[in-house]
Amino acid sequence: MLRSILLLLLFCGLLSIHVSAQEHSVTNMEETGIxxxxxxxxxxSKHFGYYGEHHYRTRNSLDDVNSYVGRPRQIYNRAGLNIFFNDYFEAVIGPALVVNFSPxxxxxxxxxxxxxxxxxxxWLLKMPMMGRVKMYHQFRVEHRWKKDNDIGAEFEFTNRFRYKLFAYIPINKPTITKNTLYFSPSVEIFMHSGESIVYNPFEDFRTYNGFGYVLSNKVTLFAGHMWTLGQKSSGYEYKSSNIFRFNVFIGLDTRKNQQQLPKINLGY
Known part of the structure; x- marks a missing residue:
């Protein structure tokens, strides 16, 4: 377990160095955003709950790729039935509605x-504790009906397959409790398929690292930076982006006599 944690952190560091070298060659940074x-x-109940994600995403202005704001990018709404099998395994299934704004x-x-x-x-798999570190494996499949913003564009059906490895590491306490500051590194790979996907089955790679603070038993704050690398439709060209992310996690428990921490990815 400790070896896996060290490899994850090393990989994130080496990737940052690799990015700097690639930015000036075959990979172009095409987007920044918040x-x-x-x-x-x-x-x-013991086995059921609700899971929701609601995002507002901006991207850089047309004349400055480093501006981070200037155009709306997406309004992203995801909801689902959360199924808890045991302390180490849970699943979610549901719909999502995304508003994609004009480029x-x-x-x-x-x-x-x-x-x-x-x-x-x-599907979310939670690993047993290793010291003060907790690691997770997240598998996600998305069936998408989407189209470009071009006038007259038609909907296309594609499937997206995602795997994410991430960890939670408390900094000022042995475990994550109220008033805990923690660090969370993560890496995620995206693959996709469909009639329109010919030369670019590798959709995206993300490394997302940030810090969270447990404000109360129900609210956690999180801020971090995400770098992405995506394969363009040609198959031999790539694009990257730099994104700052700011999140609020709200955890609720309607069962009686429950005062639990928000369990948005947290398994403590």
């Missing part, structure tokens, strides 16, 4: 926004 997210997790708000060639519909399911 993603604001609200995560809600409510426990109704050029001033052009008549694009619709101002288009809707994207999804059905998604997820």
């Amino acid at each position: 993603w604001n997210g609200l995560y809600i997790k409510a426990r109704f 050029d708000p001033y052009s008549d060639e694009y619709e101002p926004y288009v809707l994207e519909h999804r059905i998604w399911h997820q």
Whole structure:
């Protein structure tokens, strides 16, 4: 377990160095942005609950790729039935609705926004504690009906397959409790398939690292930086992005006499 943690941290560090070298060669940084997210997790019974994600995402202006703001990118809503099998395994299934805004708000060639519909399911495996560190494996599949913002574009059906490895490491306390500051490194790979996916089955790779603070038994704050690398439709070109993310996690438990920490990815 300790070896896995060290490898994860080493990989994130080496990746940052690799990014700097690649930015000036075959990989172009095409986007910066800020993603604001609200995560809600409510426990109704021993085995069932609600899971929701609600995001507002911006991206850089057209004339400055390093501006991070300037255009709306997405409004992202994901919901689902959370199923708790035991302390180490849970799943979610449900719908998602995404609003994709025009890449050029001033052009008549694009619709101002288009809707994207999804059905998604997820499995989360929690590893036993190793010292003060907890690691997770997250598997997610998304069935997507989406189209470009081009006028007259048609919907296309694709499937996306995601795997994420992440950890939670408390800093000022042995375990994550109220008023705990913690560090969370993560890496995630995205693959996709469909009629329109020919030369680019590798959709995205993300490394997302940040710090969280447990404000109360129901609220956790989190802020971090995400770097992405994606394969373009040609298959031999790649694009990258730099995103700052700010999240609020809300955990609720309607069962009697329960005062639990928010369990948005937290397994303590």
